[in-house]
Amino acid sequence: MTRHTPPRPADVAALFPELLPFRRETLRLHPRAGNPTHRESSFGGPLLWPVEEAWPECADADAHVDLGNGVPDGTATPLVPVLQIHRADAPGVPFPDGTDLLQVLWCPFDHDPQYCPSPVVRRRAAAAVGEVRTAPPAPAGATEEYVPSPCVLHPEQVTEYPDADLPGDLRRVLRERLALLEQETGLEYGSDLASAPGVKLGGYPGWTQAPQWPGCDACGRPMDHLLTVASWEYDGVWSSWIPLEDRPAAEGGREDFRDERSLSVREPAGLMLGDAGGIYLFECRACPERPVAHRFDCS
Known part of the structure; x- marks a missing residue:
């Protein structure tokens, strides 16, 4: 709608x-709220992530801070999907040459010094993605309010x-x-x-x-x-x-x-x-x- x-x-x-x-x-x-596929633009939905590319993990592990929500258990912390949007669904938004897909993920724990999830941005050409990697589950102990439920846009x-x-x-x-x-x-x-x-x-x-x-x-x-x-x-x-x-x-x-x-x-x-x-x-x-x-x- x-x-x-x-x-x-x-x-x-x-x-x-x-x-x-x-x-x-x-x-x-x-x-x-909805059930987007990995091919669609979404918020908190599955990402069009190539199987040959490792799923990203938190690079700020030393910055994890416990503000009452807990911290990871010491193992590698996979990021959770936040946003995926295709250029066709984003009129007026500039994309770098050679890309037509914006993806945002973050680590769903608090981090120093801003006391919030730590985000990363990926940009890619959607047509170049063949077989798709399935995202790992949210890390154990992740702050529930930092893991967005799947939504269509x-x-x-x-x-x-x-x-x-x-x-x-x-x-x-x-x-x-x-x-x-x-x-x-x-x-x-x-x-x-x-x-x-x-x-x-x-x-x-x-x-x-x-x-x-x-x-x-x-x-x-x-x-x-x-x-x-x-x-x-x-x-x-x-x-x-x-x-x-x-x-x-x-x-x-x-x-x-x-x-x-x-x-x-x-x-x-x-x-x-x-x-x-x-x-x-x-x-x-x-x-x-x-x-x-x-x-x-x-x-």
Whole structure:
């Protein structure tokens, strides 16, 4: 089923033309519980992984830290699938030449210094994969909330504006007008008009705290946002972003968002990263190797 985010309840470009240079397109992935195959784009589903290529294991074993969720038992720790998306399902997302498949995996234990799963990114040409390797089971003792349940994707392009990433000088210029809009309409810029919540490619990271935008270690340039992996698709603050097709289910638990129907939309993959936080992946598109970094924050 295609997902359609409702139009924003106010025209940001018309009300705040100063924001036009900061407008970006993001691809909301809208994962929903399903049974994807290894040939399909998915979240937490099986990967198109060549049998001749070893399944990746955690390279940060020395960084495992026990925050109450446990640590591996000392054996090699296989990574778990997080995202697989084909270029055809990712309009507007740049892929390196010769690749058309993006895969993200992570180690489902906490790691120093960010106290979160440790992700890795793989890019490949899907047609070059012949026989497919079956993924090993999640490692024993893995944090349950760090192992996403298989979901199919419903990609949708939407327009975003910066919230946490809004430059401070511009925020000061707009402060009175934003406050007036909220007073007159009840619309809050950050939650109703700026950046979309949930799992998404491109656009602006879904920061909970102050931005921690990384620079590339190789060339020093600011890295580009690749992927936000969020704990949930929406909460009471972001409820205006719930797709039209999901509103009957989401509205069933509007008071506390915890009933089974609501959770199928709000937390389809069963993730909980810290206190409803997110992991943000970045890449340097100026360097041929496309180096990757990640950041984590939560409430």
